[in-house]
Amino acid sequence: MNDPSASGPDERPATGQNPGHGANPGIKIGSGPICPRCGATINNLWCVACGWYGEIRPSKESPKVERPKPTIADFLLLALGVVVVGLLAFVGRATTPELTVSPMRTFWMWGMIAGGVSIFAAVHVRAFLNLKEHNDQFHWIDMVFRPMSIWWPIIEWFPKTRAQVSFALWGLSAVVIAPLTVGGELLPFVDVRYHDRSSNLEEAMRRSQGGDGPGSASGKGGPGGGRSGGSAKAKAIFRVDIDDEATESGGPGGAGGPQGGPLGEIEKDPQLQRAMAELNERAHANKVTGAGGGTGPGGFGQKVSDGPADGLPPYAVDCVVLGYVPDDQGSVGLVLAASVDGKLHYVGTVRKGLDEKLLDQIRSRFRELSRSRPYLGVPGLQAKWLVPKITCRVRYEKITGSDTLEKPVIEKFTKDL
Structure with a gap:
């Protein structure tokens, strides 16, 4: 018999043979990888026709690490x-x-x-x-x-x-x-002095002077007189007329003067009360402009011209000296306060207007008026503090946003040193 299978393996050439012959007829040969054992198309990791499978390669993706939750x-x-x-x-x-x-x-x-x-x-x-x-x-x-x-x-x-x-x-x-x-x-x-609006200070002036119109400044001045030059007006920050024209405000001894009644709700310290009385007296004596009656910032004070003949700023205020700031050149800057709503208010530190003669006069008073702590707290200012007995008139351009005087210049001291 010529049965090829009986005489051993078929060693005839593979010419004309079809790869995959004898495979499961349900498996179609496609364009995928071919099984090296049976020639069928491999659609998975293994051949479904003969069970052959190749090497399973590890994934290149790194394992996901669980992120910790925030606490x-x-x-x-x-x-x-x-x-x-x-x-x-x-x-x-x-x-x-x-x-x-x-x-x-x-x-x-x-x-x-x-x-x-x-x-x-x-x-x-x-x-x-x-x-x-x-x-x-x-x-x-x-x-x-x-x-x-x-x-x-x-x-x-x-x-x-x-x-x-x-x-x-x-x-x-x-x-x-x-x-x-x-x-x-x-x-x-x-607090009002920590605000960044000059209107706060000017509004305090308007309230303390007791009126919005020119009529609030009316009234004849004289001992015990002054219809509207009362204690409320005396407690304001005083803008003095530069040309010293007469205004109808209460004079020394008016309702707001030292002899006319209480100064209002101010600090109870006797030195402060005397300083406030001095400011009030000087303000009346120098003819204070009433609320709403001036042309300055907030309707206060008088502006003579765009360029005053004396070369000084157009507005003025009477201040009390709280202390001084020395420098390396031997000069000093005076720490000033003015009256607002019956309380002293820091309005700035001034150096201009102090000549050598005035400096010598001031230095002679420093020792007797020296004190360790200020009567009025001025945050962030390192100064030598004094008893508030020295008063002066200061000229300035306007009130700044931090409620201090812009370009202050000392015009004169209103009390003998």
């Missing part, structure tokens, strides 16, 4: 830093009002707001791109209309996303803190 302590620690910096900025703002003026504070306020918005916007875009790498369902429009849908996953990935969360909080904090600590416009509970 409440992490958020509290992060927020605490923002709060501490905000409080320090608030304290610095409240204790150094004389070092800043309104235009500069406004500039820094808007600068902080712009910086905070820029930082948050940049971090917001970075957070969106970071989230887009893991979830392609988000669109650019979600950055505007669904910002929290972007930030919730970023917060859940904390602390890996600590930098993004921190910068976002700092940016938002700058936007919130800027108008509170720098601008000062949203703090009505802070």
